[in-house]
Amino acid sequence: GQQVMQIPQYQHVQEGEDFTTYCNSSTTLSNIQWYKQRPGGHPVFLIQLVKSGEVKKQKRLTFQFGExxxxxxxxxxxxxTTDVGTYFCAGGLQAGTALIFGKGTTLSVSS
Amino acid sequence: DTAVSQTPKYLVTQMGNDKSIKCEQNLGHDTMYWYKQDSKKFLKIMFSYNNKELIINETVPNRFSPKSPDKAHLNLHINSLELGDSAVYFCASSHRQSYQETQYFGPGTRLLVL
Incomplete structure (x- = not known):
């Protein structure tokens, strides 16, 4: 079936370092959403990208959608340390289908 | 006020039992979902309802039966619980049945089958 691949599965960084998670689909997506799940919490919507090549920023977070x-x-x-959690991308394929979630990237940050 | 609420938050039960999880949203959304998240944090959709009508039914054992009495509620009943059913179950809702809609998740129900 349709899949949205996300890498890496885990990432540990020192506080102050940068972090990137990547999401890939074998088919063209109509849109992509990003969610964050804090440890013990539930996924919370961060942002949605719809346009080809779109770049959006939220403070220290930069989101890109490929051409x-x-x-x-x-x-x-x-x-x-507040960035700790699991980041999920979720791709929308076509009308009538559900969002397909990637497997998430779990970020840990040491101070 | 909690937008999407689930009860219970924790559920510990014996193999073979039947249990239910309830979900309510007060956002006025038309569409509700059930997701299962396993120990590796993989988030997999199980069901989707739009205005009380079943829209999406992924490959889920028929021991799982969702029920939507009205568009603000989506409950999940599980028969003959198995060890592999242990997971976190999230209810979610969206304004409409569209892949472009933001999904609002409930706090989750942590199910442990012994």
């Missing part, structure tokens, strides 16, 4: 709308990335600049 072919098959890949996306989330980059965090100068990580903080």
């Amino acid at each position: 072919a709308k098959k890949n996306s990335s989330l980059h965090i600049t100068a990580t903080q």
Whole structure:
């Protein structure tokens, strides 16, 4: 079936280092959403990208949607301990189908 | 006020038992979902309801039966629980049945089958 691949599965960084997670689809996506799940919590919506080549920023977080709308990335600049959690991308394929979630990237940050 | 609520938050039960999880959303959304998250944090959709009508039914054992009495509620009943059913179950809702809609997740129900 349709899949959205996400790498890496785990990433550990020192506080202040940058972090990037990548999301790839074998088919063109209509949109991509990013969610964050804190340890013990539930996924919380961060952002949605719809346009080819789109770049959006939220403070230290930068989200990109590839030109072919098959890949996306989330980059965090100068990580903080509050960034700890699992980041999921979720791709929308076509009307009538559900979002397909990637397997997530779990970020840990040591101070 | 909690937007999407689930009860119970924790559920510990014996293999073979039947249990139910309840979900309610007060956002006025038309669409509700059940997701299963395993120990590796993989988030997999199980069911989707739009205005009380079943829209998506992924490959889930028929021991799992969702029920939507109205569009604000989506409950999940599980028969003959198995060890592999242990996971966190998330309810979610979205404004409409569209892959472009933001999904709002409930706090999760942590199910442990012994």
